[in-house]
Amino acid sequence: MESEPVPLLTSTDGPPEHPAARLRRMIEDPNAFILAPGVYDGFSARVALGVGFEALYMTGAGTTASRLGRADLGLASLPDMVANASTLASLSSTPLLADMDTGYGGPVAVARSTEAYIRAGVAGLHIEDQVAEKRCGHLGGKRVVGMGEWRARVRACVAARRRAGSDIVIVARTDALQLLGYQSAVERLRVAREEGADMGFLEGVRNEGEMRQIVADMFPWPMVLNMVEHGVTPRVGRKKARSIGFRMVIWPFATLGPAYLAMREGLEGLKREGEVRLPVECGPRGIFEVCGLEEDIRVDEEAGGEAFRGV
Numbered sequence: 001m002e003s004e005p006v007p008l009l010t011s012t013d014g015p016p017e018h019p020a021a022r023l024r025r026m027i028e029d030p031n032a033f034i035l036a037p038g039v040y041d042g043f044s045a046r047v048a049l050g051v052g053f054e055a056l057y058m059t060g061a062g063t064t065a066s067r068l069g070r071a072d073l074g075l076a077s078l079p080d081m082v083a084n085a086s087t088l089a090s091l092s093s094t095p096l097l098a099d100m101d102t103g104y105g106g107p108v109a110v111a112r113s114t115e116a117y118i119r120a121g122v123a124g125l126h127i128e129d130q131v132a133e134k135r136c137g138h139l140g141g142k143r144v145v146g147m148g149e150w151r152a153r154v155r156a157c158v159a160a161r162r163r164a165g166s167d168i169v170i171v172a173r174t175d176a177l178q179l180l181g182y183q184s185a186v187e188r189l190r191v192a193r194e195e196g197a198d199m200g201f202l203e204g205v206r207n208e209g210e211m212r213q214i215v216a217d218m219f220p221w222p223m224v225l226n227m228v229e230h231g232v233t234p235r236v237g238r239k240k241a242r243s244i245g246f247r248m249v250i251w252p253f254a255t256l257g258p259a260y261l262a263m264r265e266g267l268e269g270l271k272r273e274g275e276v277r278l279p280v281e282c283g284p285r286g287i288f289e290v291c292g293l294e295e296d297i298r299v300d301e302e303a304g305g306e307a308f309r310g311v
């Protein structure tokens with residue numbers, strides 16, 4: 001199933017299915033495949049929604065870069081992440097899978113983080129087994145917590161979901177491959193599955209053989225592929241990922257990368273030429289239309305407002 005983009009919440013088509021229920025339905029359908037671009041702020045999410053995807057991915061690396069201007073070294077706190085997730089989730093009913101890093105503490109903290117993600121309207125989250133001084137999964141020197149602590153993290157997450165009566169999809173990510181090797185990583189995914197996680201994520205998968213192996217070893221449990229380009233994972237397109245058996249692919253830098261290049265080029269042009277020359281679609285109306293200008297005006301008019309008539 002290549003699902004249609006979901007209408008915005010302000011659509012008149014009636015109440016949309018809860019994004020978490022929708023994501024859950026997609027991962028439970030063995031024929032469904034989800035391609036999710038990484039988004040890092042309201043604007044990048046709006047652009048991705050305009051293009052239309054089955055789901056969006058809130059990248060922790062991108063959130064840290066855009067909100068803090070810092071590298072992906074575990075510096076974003078729960079409030080940073082929840083604030084961003086809530087902004088992104090509020091823009092549409094397209095399911096949002098959001099990075100929840102290590103869960104930000106012990107079991108009580110993990111439970112609290114899960115509750116906060118549920119309240120933020122996130123459809124799915126991923127939790128990993130790195131230590132608190134975590135880093136991007138494609139950097140060296142990673143360390144992971146012991147198996148007991150990992151099990152407790154996943155268990156706390158699953159129990160919090162149950163208490164909240166939520167459908168939120170829990171994705172278990174292991175970073176153990178780099179330090180402990182393939183068998184330990186598989187073991188960690190099995191433990192997470194046993195504890196009730198819905199989907200697996202082997203971080204830093206190194207070659208196509210390993211991709212096929214992990215999908216086969218965990219089958220029929222759905223697996224996510226993290227397509228970080230120029231990291232340790234070779235680039236694999238949608239068709240190939242699907243044929244290998246992955247059920248979801250995230251492209252964390254799909255908006256941050258192009259945004260960086262475009263901003264830098266634009267700014268270098270300004271410095272060099274002393275002016276910016278943008279096409280008309282980058283004028284105020286064009287940019288605001290990306291951000292839902294027409295819908296907001298309609299909402300106002302439908303409520304009897306007159307303030308935005310003639311905008």
Ligand SMILES: C[C@](O)(C(=O)O)[C@H](CC(=O)O)C(=O)O
Binds near residue numbers: 062072138203231
């Ligand atoms: C997927 C990831 O967690 C993210 O935050 O997007 C990062 C991406 C990155 O920093 O390269 C990760 O793979 O650790």
